[in-house]
Amino acid sequence: MLVAEGLQTYYGESHILEGVSFDIREGEVVALVGRNGVGKTTTLRSILQLTPPRAGSIRYQGEELIGQRPHEVTERGIGWIPEERRIFSDLTVEENLRIASVDTEHALHTAYETFPDLERFAQRKAGTLSGGQQQMLAIARALVGDNDLLLVDEPSEGLAPQIVAAVAESIAATEQTVLLVEQNLPLAFDLADRFYALDNGQIVESGTTDDNSADDALRGYLSS
Structure with missing residues (x-):
């Protein structure tokens, strides 16, 4: 579904992604793991063309994304759940x-079935909800949304365990293909079919x- 090759992405003169390559197959959940500041969110921003790579290729369903505008990328069926x-x-x-x-009507039914709390607060302004809500x-x-590929950035960050469980269940149940950025390794491995680990771009x-050997090695890598 998506193939990234040799991504070179910068913030100003800071070189963030240094030749990142990976692929995502239709119907799977792929986890992108690593410590803070290693380039995980930048990878998502590169796909969306919010921070366009200076070199490399990103092909989505055979079509090159580099050079397109962010709204053109999302119109092709790529959704984003940012950390913010x-x-x-x-x-x-x-x-x-x-x-x-x-x-x-289908959207409301699906959302309320997935997260019953949202139905209770349907008429409240979203800004008054708790962080978990x-x-x-x-x-x-x-x-x-009408997305085929969903980019999810740190969905468990700062949430209570019961809300993390609900969020994880919703990701596991989706029929969309998912690229998941997550520091919580047990959660990432529970949800994902495959993983890529980033370090220093x-x-x-x-x-x-x-x-299991990969799990053990990554635990040591993430805690080092």
Whole structure:
């Protein structure tokens, strides 16, 4: 579905991604893991062309994304759940969900079935929700959108365990292909089929998440 090759991405003169390559197959969940500041979010921003790579290639369903505008990328079916959530704070929960899909009634039904708390707060402004509820809304909005590939950035960050469980369940249940950025290694390995590990802007490990030796090696790498 998506193939990235040799990505070279900068912030100003700071070289963040140094030849990153990976692929995502249709229907799978791929985890991108690593410590803070190694280039995980930059990888997502590179795909979306929010921080366009200076070199390399990103092909989505055979079409080159580099050189396109961010809105053109999303129009091709790539959704994004940023770490900052970026909900519409002055709109109600229901309004946030309605603008995410052309089939609004189906969107509401799916969102409320996935996160029952959202139905209780349907008429509240999104900005008044707790952090966990806002994360639920951000994920629900992406899940009901017309996306084939979903980029999810640190969905468990700062959330209570019961909310993390609900968020994880929603990602596991989606039929969309997912690229998941997550520092919580047990959660990432529970959800993902395969993983790539980033360090200093380069892929240093990759494999399947059912490989116990890879799990042990990554735990040591992430804690070092």
